[in-house]
Amino acid sequence: MTEQKDPLCEEAKFDAFYHDHVRSLRNFIYYKFGNAEQSDDVVQESFIRLWKNCAKVTLDTAKGFLYKVAINLSTSLKRSEKVQLNYTEQTVKVEFDQESPEYVMLEKEFMDRLTDAISSLPDKQREVFLMNRVEKKTYKEIAELSGVSVKAIEKSMHKALLKLRDKIGDV
Incomplete structure (x- = not known):
């Protein structure tokens, strides 16, 4: 029994999948997290991760994988921004206390x-x-x-x- 190449790993199939889903994923992330530029970055990174894992992800599960990666990346970015803002506020507070x-x-x-x-x-x-x-x-x-x-x-x-x-x- 020979192992068949997943159609998602074929460049033409991946390209078609990309064009079918890039706009809806970008809009979904933008509407959910409210930042257009970060949405573009998250979408790009999500597709990169999908491509790197194309052998593990079937065409049937690719959309779910893509959205899950995008949501996780966006959540991480928001968490990072919040920590950074809190750190900045604490640093400023320490300087003023003196x-x-x-x-x-x-x-x-x-x-x-x-x-x-x-x-x-x-x-x-x-x-x-x-x-x-x-x-x-x-x-x-x-x-x-x-x-x-x-x-x-x-x-x-x-x-x-x-x-x-x-x-x-x-x-």
């Missing part, structure tokens, strides 16, 4: 306004702002991760900074 009570109060008020202003930014602008200011990524790195031009990242960052200035005011 100052006078008036300074600590003013800083806390400012941080509350800043956090509210950042969270009110549109998803793309917030993501660009946080990647640049928190993760210390360059515009070029952000553009590569997002799949857009450096100019588009510069424009998003400019808009984010203008909105933050309007929300917080000149300090």
Whole structure:
């Protein structure tokens, strides 16, 4: 008995499967987690993992495998973002505790306004702002991760900074 090659491992079959499911998977992840750029990244990584496991996954189970991988990746990303935000808040808090009570109060008020202003930014602008200011990524790195031009990242960052200035005011 010879082992047959799974049709999913054939490039043409995989390509057809990709084109049949890429848009619906991207929309599903975007609607579930609310971030278009991360949705694109998650979908791409999900298909890469499907291709790497094509010998283990049949054509009948491929869609379920793909969605499960995408949901797990998205959940991990959200969890990572939450941990990163908590770490940033704790780091800032430790630095303020060493100052006078008036300074600590003013800083806390400012941080509350800043956090509210950042969270009110549109998803793309917030993501660009946080990647640049928190993760210390360059515009070029952000553009590569997002799949857009450096100019588009510069424009998003400019808009984010203008909105933050309007929300917080000149300090």
